[in-house]
Amino acid sequence: MKTELSRTLGIEHAIFGFTPFPAVAAALTRAGGFGVLGAVRYTAPDDLARDLDWMQEHTDGLPYGLDVVMPAKKVEAAPGGQTLTEADVEAMIPEEHRAFVRATLAKHGVPELPEGEASGWRITGWMEQVARSQLDVAFDYPIKLLANALGSPPPDIVARAHDQGVLVAALAGSARHARHHAEAGIDIVVAQGYEAGGHTGEIASMVLTPEVVDAVSPLPVLAAGGIGSGEQIAAGLALGAQGVWLGSIWLTTTEAELHSRALTAKLLAAGSGDTVRSRALTGKPARQLRTEWTDAWDDPAGPGPLPMPLQGLLVAEAVSRIQRHEVEPLLGTPVGQIVGRMNSERSVQQVVDELTRGFEKAVDRINRIAGRSES
Amino acid sequence: MKTELSRTLGIEHAIFGFTPFPAVAAALTRAGGFGVLGAVRYTAPDDLARDLDWMQEHTDGLPYGLDVVMPAKKVEAAPGGQTLTEADVEAMIPEEHRAFVRATLAKHGVPELPEGEASGWRITGWMEQVARSQLDVAFDYPIKLLANALGSPPPDIVARAHDQGVLVAALAGSARHARHHAEAGIDIVVAQGYEAGGHTGEIASMVLTPEVVDAVSPLPVLAAGGIGSGEQIAAGLALGAQGVWLGSIWLTTTEAELHSRALTAKLLAAGSGDTVRSRALTGKPARQLRTEWTDAWDDPAGPGPLPMPLQGLLVAEAVSRIQRHEVEPLLGTPVGQIVGRMNSERSVQQVVDELTRGFEKAVDRINRIAGRSES
Known part of the structure; x- marks a missing residue:
């Protein structure tokens, strides 16, 4: 499962996984996908540094990323x-x-x-100052991707990421949001459909993915929302995505905490x-x-x-x-x-194996329907 | 674009189109798809007979169907x-x-x-007695498919259709509904996702299609909702559907009235x-x-x-x-x-040409990603 983006990142499968658990993120990276650790729960920078140390030790030099939550509109600025x-x-x-x-x-x-x-459940990571302190830590590690769940990150953060060779991704629930990301210099747009877990808009993935692909082409798009099987990966890629972004499926893996x-x-x-x-x-x-x-x-x-x-x-x-x-x-x-x-409950490796097997079966099926199989 | 179902029906493309307009339904059938005429607007049986006569004259002996609206629960029965x-x-x-x-x-x-x-806008076709009078007319014509938009049709209608060699389809917005249809002897389930026009549930096509396929296998499933391009057709088929069911896209064709x-x-x-x-x-x-x-x-x-x-x-x-x-x-x-x-605004034939071209391109793309293309 290779796309231009997966080749750029040097990963085997164009499967990106968002997770708050370092063990899941590391296991996905080791399984040939791309683990993205959610930083929102880290109030203390030292806790994030400890878990990034752990990630570094458990990813065999393979690439992984970090997801922060910076609201596009600052709510914490006083008059x-x-x-x-x-x-x-x-x-x-x-x-x-x-x-x-x-x-x-x-x-x-x-x-x-x-x-x-x-x-234990804190969302102070949603405040820009907390997200910035997380990034001060994260940029000391060889992360390959920085994702932002709410809007485009501020220009200085995008510039800092690019200076360090870190790609920047941002989630979008509409083609309009996606175009804003493109204008802000973002490298990858995650098209997050209505059926996704977490923050979503009202446009379903089947409609949103190709709209976002058209809106930001040639920027790569990841399909997110409704993807938890190899068939759904095939569907997301058929819609023009260069990879898929999965969050929910990892919650019931044996590595999830x-x-x-x-x-x-x-x-x-x-x-x-x-x-x-x-x-x-x-x-x-x-x-x-x-x-x-x-x-x-x-x-x-x-x-x-x-x-x-x-x-x-x-x-x-x-x-x-x-x-x-x-x-x-x-x-x-x-x-x-x-x-x-x-x-x-399955291990991350088992999930990835099922996803890739299911993808191959879906490709077989679509080729039979298109009259392209040999048999 | 051939599936077991499209072979059974003898159609070139597994593209089913629901439309209230005979000119659209006939044009789709002539273009190699399968036109399904919506009967809900016909209050008078003679009007339906007139339009089915016209369909018969304009479909070159190719197959088409009829869509009625029979609520699963009778609301018009008095105490x-x-x-x-x-x-x-x-x-x-x-x-x-x-x-x-x-x-x-x-x-x-x-x-x-x-x-x-x-x-002009009437929905009395939603009452069972009106739908039954429509069917009395329709069964005099060589329709190949009878679809019901609300629940499974009554058992006697299913039996009558089967006696005449007419396949019966029913729309479902959840796997549970789909299982009810299968138990009622329906031949084809149309999995209608959240993003679809008209009556919908809350489960998006990306999630609903494979759930319904699994729920009623080996019955054929048509993917409906969010499908208006060849890429979306490829996605629907990758999700396990044996065809796609499109309604919205015909509204802006030149044949639509x-x-x-x-x-x-x-x-x-x-x-x-x-x-x-x-x-x-x-x-x-x-x-x-x-x-x-x-x-x-x-x-x-x-x-x-x-x-x-x-x-x-x-x-x-x-x-x-x-x-x-x-x-x-x-x-x-x-x-x-x-x-x-x-x-x-395009003709139905132009829409079908774009759908099939887009489908082929999506298959090319998915094969490149899967490493199966020759180039």
């Missing part, structure tokens, strides 16, 4: 122009919303975090109709497991979610409590519609 | 079991909703229909983000152009749409008035997200 602290942003959250969080947790009897245990058997069980049991595109987690529409938590926030009778980044700050501790105590009705995670096919 | 008339159903519509229609039309200054001109230049212009100008999945037209979620009409019905401040078939009866005359007078802000039609690529 006077000075930088806001997390505390400043916290102060912007209305008491009504805090009360709604407390009431929803109380309704389900969610216990407090154990004494002295910090909230979900730290919650209940959540793994929920993912394995969920069908493709068990996700919802909700603002409950971050303030922007993100596809995730539908739970009583998302239902509460999507209920018109409630206060509704706050804009990013307020919602993420508001719910961070609550999400940690729900995860820590595995409160089943509220327990969720960002995941795409392919969750319906995530029905067993 | 006592007797059949309800259209007037009985009309009486179930609340005055609040009638007033909302009047107010919305008045706000936009929509004139009445000219004296003596009947409402939209009878509204303003609507054609709107379709040609619309982007993939200009559709909405709304209950405004029929009472069930159907993708269509987003207009001030759909906005009014989707507004939480309004009364909201009634269930099928009440909404369709409620808005039928209003839709006719909007179309007759080409009231631009309210003017819409069911159409899928591929409307973004419908940017010029």
Whole structure:
């Protein structure tokens, strides 16, 4: 499975995997794909440095990347122009919303975090200053790709990446977003369809992928959203992509560190109709497991979610409590519609083997239909 | 582009086209695809007979089909079991909703229909008794396929079709629906993704197609939703479909009889983000152009749409008035997200030529990526 982009990066399969888990990212890179480590959960630069050290030791010199979350619009700039602290942003959250969080947790009897245990689920990485401190660390490592999940990164970051020979990728949910990325000097556009896990727009991959390919050609495009099998990879590549970008499928690999058997069980049991595109987690529409938590926030009778980044700050501790105590009705995670096919735990290598075998079978099939097979 | 199903039907390309226009259906059949005439707009059996006569004369003995709309659940059965008339159903519509229609039309200054001109937009074909009278006509013609847009047709209809050697197809928006169809003896399942025009579920084609293929194998599946180019056909076939089912793309062909230049212009100008999945037209979620009409019905401040078939009866005359007078802000039609690529008027033959050329190019591309091309 070789495209111009996979040749540029020197990888065997044009399969890019986004994951918050270093063990998954490294395993994918070793399996011939391209692992992209999500940095959003690293509040402390030292933690990121430790995991990048580990990645470096476990990728046999093969390429990998880093994914940060820099909002295109700065929300943390105060009117006077000075930088806001997390505390400043916290102060912007209305008491009504805090009360709604407390009431929803109380309704389900969610216990407090154990004494002295910090909230693990943090999204302060969504604030530009945190993302910048992550990048200061990351540029000390031989990363080959820097991806940004929200808009184009600032021009100085793009320039710094290019100076170091790092390709820059950005996610887009529409052809218009993709054109903005191209104008901002981005090297790779990830076309993220409606069916994807996490932040998505409303255009499905079948329509979005070729639109984005046409919009930014000759820039390479990765198809994201709805891809979890070799057949779906073949479809994404038929639509003009130079590779595929998978996130959800790794969540149920044996290398994933979900730290919650209940959540793994929920993912394995969920069908493709068990996700919802909700603002409950971050303030922007993100596809995730539908739970009583998302239902509460999507209920018109409630206060509704706050804009990013307020919602993420508001719910961070609550999400940690729900995860820590595995409160089943509220327990969720960002995941795409392919969750319906995530029905067993496999190693990353096994997943890659199945993806490549499935791709070859799909190519066989399409050749038979096109009348090009020898048989 | 040959699959087992296309061989069974004796067609050159596994491209199925749903259209309300006999000229489009016949042109597609003549171009080597399979035209499926939508019967829902035929209130009078004689009108359908006239158009099927015309189809017969203009299809050179090549195969074509008919699409009816029979709701799986009968809504017109009264508690006592007797059949309800259209007037009985009309009486179930609340005055609040009638007033909302009047107010919305008045706000936009929509004139009445000219004296003596009947409402052209009718959905009485959605009632089983009307669909049955359509079938009484259709079975006198050598149709090769009977498709049902809402659920499986009743068992006696399936049996009658099979007795006459007519294959039966049914649309499904989920693997569960598809399994019901298989159990009901349906021959072909049309997997209709979220991005499709008209009635859709929430699962996108990229995820839905292979789920439905797995659910009903070895029954053949047609991929529908998001397909308007040869690349998208290749994607649908890579996902395991035995053919594709296209509806939207024919709306801007030269053979289409939209009878509204303003609507054609709107379709040609619309982007993939200009559709909405709304209950405004029929009472069930159907993708269509987003207009001030759909906005009014989707507004939480309004009364909201009634269930099928009440909404369709409620808005039928209003839709006719909007179309007759080409009231631009309210003017819409069911159409899928591929409307973004419908940017010029072409003949059906030109569309088919582009589809087949695009398919061949996509196959070339996927073979290069798979390392199977000679060059």
